[in-house]
Amino acid sequence: MIADLWNSMNDSLERVGDMSRFLLRILAQVPRSLARPQLIVDQVFNTGALSLVIIMLSGLFVGMVLGLQGFELLRRFGSEEALGTAAAIGLVKELGPVVTALLFAGRAGTALASEIGLMRATDQLAAMEMMAVDPVGRVVAPRFIGGVIAMPLLAAIFSLIGIYGAQLVGVQMMHVDSGSFWSQMQASVNLRDVYEGVVKSGVFGVACSLIAVYEGYHAEPTAEGVGAATTRTVVTSAVTVLFLDYLITAFFLK
Amino acid sequence: MRYRVGGRSIFDGLSMEFARGRVSAVMGPSGTGKTTLLRLITGQVRAESGSIEVAGTLLADLRRAQLFALRKRMGMLFQNGALLTDLSVFENVAFPLREHTRLPERLIRELVLTKLQAVGLRGAAELMPAELSGGMARRIALARAIVMDPEILIYDEPFVGLDPISMGVILRLIRRLNDALGLTSIVVSHDVREISSVADSVFLLSGGKVVAQGTPQELQSDRSEVVKQFVGGLADGPVPFHYPAPDYFGELLARDGGRYA
Numbered sequence: 131m132i133a134d135l136w137n138s139m140n141d142s143l144e145r146v147g148d149m150s151r152f153l154l155r156i157l158a159q160v161p162r163s164l165a166r167p168q169l170i171v172d173q174v175f176n177t178g179a180l181s182l183v184i185i186m187l188s189g190l191f192v193g194m195v196l197g198l199q200g201f202e203l204l205r206r207f208g209s210e211e212a213l214g215t216a217a218a219i220g221l222v223k224e225l226g227p228v229v230t231a232l233l234f235a236g237r238a239g240t241a242l243a244s245e246i247g248l249m250r251a252t253d254q255l256a257a258m259e260m261m262a263v264d265p266v267g268r269v270v271a272p273r274f275i276g277g278v279i280a281m282p283l284l285a286a287i288f289s290l291i292g293i294y295g296a297q298l299v300g301v302q303m304m305h306v307d308s309g310s311f312w313s314q315m316q317a318s319v320n321l322r323d324v325y326e327g328v329v330k331s332g333v334f335g336v337a338c339s340l341i342a343v344y345e346g347y348h349a350e351p352t353a354e355g356v357g358a359a360t361t362r363t364v365v366t367s368a369v370t371v372l373f374l375d376y377l378i379t380a381f382f383l384k
Numbered sequence: 385m386r387y388r389v390g391g392r393s394i395f396d397g398l399s400m401e402f403a404r405g406r407v408s409a410v411m412g413p414s415g416t417g418k419t420t421l422l423r424l425i426t427g428q429v430r431a432e433s434g435s436i437e438v439a440g441t442l443l444a445d446l447r448r449a450q451l452f453a454l455r456k457r458m459g460m461l462f463q464n465g466a467l468l469t470d471l472s473v474f475e476n477v478a479f480p481l482r483e484h485t486r487l488p489e490r491l492i493r494e495l496v497l498t499k500l501q502a503v504g505l506r507g508a509a510e511l512m513p514a515e516l517s518g519g520m521a522r523r524i525a526l527a528r529a530i531v532m533d534p535e536i537l538i539y540d541e542p543f544v545g546l547d548p549i550s551m552g553v554i555l556r557l558i559r560r561l562n563d564a565l566g567l568t569s570i571v572v573s574h575d576v577r578e579i580s581s582v583a584d585s586v587f588l589l590s591g592g593k594v595v596a597q598g599t600p601q602e603l604q605s606d607r608s609e610v611v612k613q614f615v616g617g618l619a620d621g622p623v624p625f626h627y628p629a630p631d632y633f634g635e636l637l638a639r640d641g642g643r644y645a
Contacts, residue, residue: 253464257467262452
């Protein structure tokens with residue numbers, strides 16, 4: 131039992147080490163990728179634009195739930211006007227980056243991992259190597275950069291739509307005063323809150339994109355292997371995002 | 385040269401020489417490491433001991449950049465073609481040119497169309513890989529392999545799963561390209577009769593060693609058991625039909641279920 135635990139800890143540490151080395155390999159290729167912006171634009175479209183609908187819908191519903199729950203809670207203290215502040219802070223600092231990252235892992239991360247895994251299984255990566263083209267530079271780096279760019283943008287859109295959803299429920303349905311809703315939000319949400327959200331979504335963007343391309347690139351070249359890599363992408367991303375979320379939150383509270 | 389995977393010896397004391405400007409065929413039963421041999425020649429894996437020399441360069445001494453430089457002088461046709469599925473046929477053939485050269489678009493277009501014409505698929509330039517048959521995909525991959533004008537062209541099982549017409553087309557292309565472009569071709573294949581019709585020399589591998597070599601005619605008349613079994617397609621011989629297993633009747637009659645209990 132203890133030996134098993136020790137082994138699995140060892141394996142995890144080894145994977146973190148492998149992933150860090152892989153990140154360095156990708157970073158070394160970033161300048162070359164930036165010289166061909168079209169490849170990156172394509173990937174921002176693939177990971178970002180194609181995740182837009184799911185992000186916007188989820189943002190709307192999360193915001194509406196926040197509006198309902200927040201209103202119910204704040205009414206007990208007679209401070210319904212603070213709903214705008216509560217929703218905005220909750221979304222910008224926490225729910226926006228975290229839920230976006232989880233959705234990103236499920237929508238774009240799995241697509242990235244299975245795409246790269248299938249390229250490995252069908253010898254496309256080996257063929258590139260044989261044509262003297264480094265697949266990390268041609269395939270992995272643009273996808274990684276695309277994901278890193280897309281995540282903060284998606285998180286911002288999520289938060290924006292979420293605040294609109296909270297407003298929809300709070301102001302339109304529960305009749306919280308519209309002026310107080312917006313002015314309190316404006317007065318209480320400061321730049322540091324926004325900054326925290328931006329840092330989080332940036333870090334999650336790096337983590338989720340790295341996990342997806344790493345798992346895809348190192349997938350066993352079989353149907354089961356690609357399936358397992360896709361599953362690992364979602365599980366590892368979710369746990370990593372929540373763990374990093376705690377670390378960054380604690381860091382900003384200091 | 386010696387090569388082992390996970391403690392299992394694949395090649396032990398293998399020695400081969402492929403003649404410049406000729407078509408050499410490597411044949412042998414499945415699992416003898418023919419594909420591994422190609423991976424060794426192209427530097428995808430490294431030999432444990434011994435040396436591999438390609439176009440006058442020793443592979444073991446090469447750093448990654450040097451290996452890539454050497455690979456620009458080689459073309460390889462993978463078993464399934466390995467076309468990049470997100471690019472059109474035209475872009476697949478143009479891929480090495482776009483990656484390694486700064487040629488103007490007009491010249492790239494000309495080069496790609498010339499190579500596609502050589503494999504008879506200029507008309508398919510706009511198609512995506514998913515729209516191609518197996519034979520077409522392999523011909524496109526062949527066009528891509530020759531677009532950088534390599535000196536060495538390597539074919540990994542180019543006939544697997546092809547209908548007789550496509551097989552004939554690929555066979556003729558192997559010979560024609562080799563002679564027209566002055567290439568050195570190495571073809572790994574099981575198809576004894578087909579490959580014998582185009583190869584200048586044949587190596588027969590078995591058990592990690594070259595068991596026979598010579599012209600296709602010499603191999604046909606070779607009387608050794610291994611060659612007779614392989615060329616004649618016999619089920620039993622030095623390469624056994626049965627995978628090693630416990631006694632057949634003993635296993636059928638085992639009361640306690642034996643290995644499957």
